Amino acid sequence: MNTATRSSSAPDALRARLLESLSTAVLLLDEQLCVLYANPAAEQLLASSLAQLKQQSISIFFESAAWHTASLLHTLTTQQSYIQREARLHRPGTAQSTMVDYIVTPLSSAQLLIEFQPLDRLMRMSREGSLSVANQATRAVVRGMAHEIKNPLSGIRGAAQLLARELDRTELREYTEVIINEADRLRALADRLLGARKPPDFKRINIH
The missing domain is CATH 3.30.450.20 (PAS domain)
Structure with missing residues (x-):
């Protein structure tokens, strides 16, 4: 060559x-x-x-x-x-x-x-990006609502506890217990919407 x-x-x-x-x-x-x-x-x-x-x-x-x-x-x-x-x-x-x-x-x-x-791939990536942005916005709204719900729930629960101490009749105190239990249930729901408050605690486990 x-x-x-x-x-x-x-x-x-x-x-x-x-x-x-x-x-x-x-x-x-x-x-x-x-x-x-x-x-x-x-x-x-x-x-x-x-x-x-x-x-x-x-x-x-x-x-x-x-x-x-x-x-x-x-x-x-x-x-x-x-x-x-x-x-x-x-x-x-x-x-x-x-x-x-x-x-x-x-x-x-x-x-x-x-x-x-x-x-097709570019449009799919664009749609996925839009969905991700929308999902983040939704999560922000939900977290904001959860915070707004938790604050008055604490006041309602505290007022129900004070009212229970002033009531002499057992059947009336049962109503305040319902209020307290429902406030606790809604507070737990708000906590779930807000997500974990601290990172998970990972530990080593011997699987053998």
């Missing part, structure tokens, strides 16, 4: 390793918009191996394929990159599809590079 061959193959091998390590799905298309290369992330996204994807027309993956292929062919002519938002991709041989954004970059008049970013 001569020096020129070695110098050209080294960058090609490096580019291949970089593409394969990307978490972004990447397809390389020829001038007929057929797949020349797909990295592992693209294989996973489209649920197909590189051998299955090679020489397949990109049109089989797109909903509204005519519009997308026309845009891609136009890019081969203009050599201008562009971003397409919220495109629906179909997985060949299945009823499954996924929503993506994609970036088209012309490498030459005969090759296009497409990078896909699945939106």
